[in-house]
Amino acid sequence: MRPFYYLFVLILFNCRPSSSIIKNKLDLSNQQFRQIKSIDSVLFLISKSLNNNVKPARIRRRLDSFYLNSYTKGELKAMLLGEYIFRNDKNPNFELDRSMKPSEGFNMDGVDDGKKFLDSVIAKNFNVKTIVQDSLK
Known part of the structure; x- marks a missing residue:
């Protein structure tokens, strides 16, 4: 029983939950962290972003x-996903851009940004096969 106790104590003190890592890396106050801790998808995106070198x-x-209160929960998720993609x-x-209608979509600064965004969305959500046809036939 004693070796198990020592192992448990070592694991307990050596493993930091991702929530404390998020809180410390982003220097969040307790109140700030409480606002997002119940939004699992936001915590997942933040953790994934920090692990993949998003500043x-x-x-x-x-x-x-x-x-x-400039973003809703859904908008926060979308913006965090954008930060991860870029x-x-x-x-x-x-x-x-709140001046646009939702059906008008994203407003990107350049063609390259838009292309990267669309390529990443298509690659992650669709199984696209390119068929090249000879135009001389």
């Missing part, structure tokens, strides 16, 4: 907008 400042920027870009610049 904490970019995540924090999105969370700050949520805390100021994580390798040096200076991604995208924001919600």
Whole structure:
């Protein structure tokens, strides 16, 4: 029984739950963390983003907008997903445009940003096979 107890204590002190890692890496107050801790999909996106080299400042920027009631929960999820998709870009610049109707879609700053976004969405959600046809036939 004693070896099991020591093993349990070692595991307990060496494993930090992802919630405390998120809270510390993003320097969130207890009140700020309480606002997002019940939104599992947001915690998952934040954890995934931090593990895949999204800069904490970019995540924090999105969370700050949520805390100021500039984003709904759904909008926060979408913006965090966008940060994850564009994580390798040096200076991604995208924001919600509330002047547009929802059916008008995203407003990207450039063609390259739009192409990257669409390519990533298509690749993740659809099994696309390209068929090349000879135009001379």
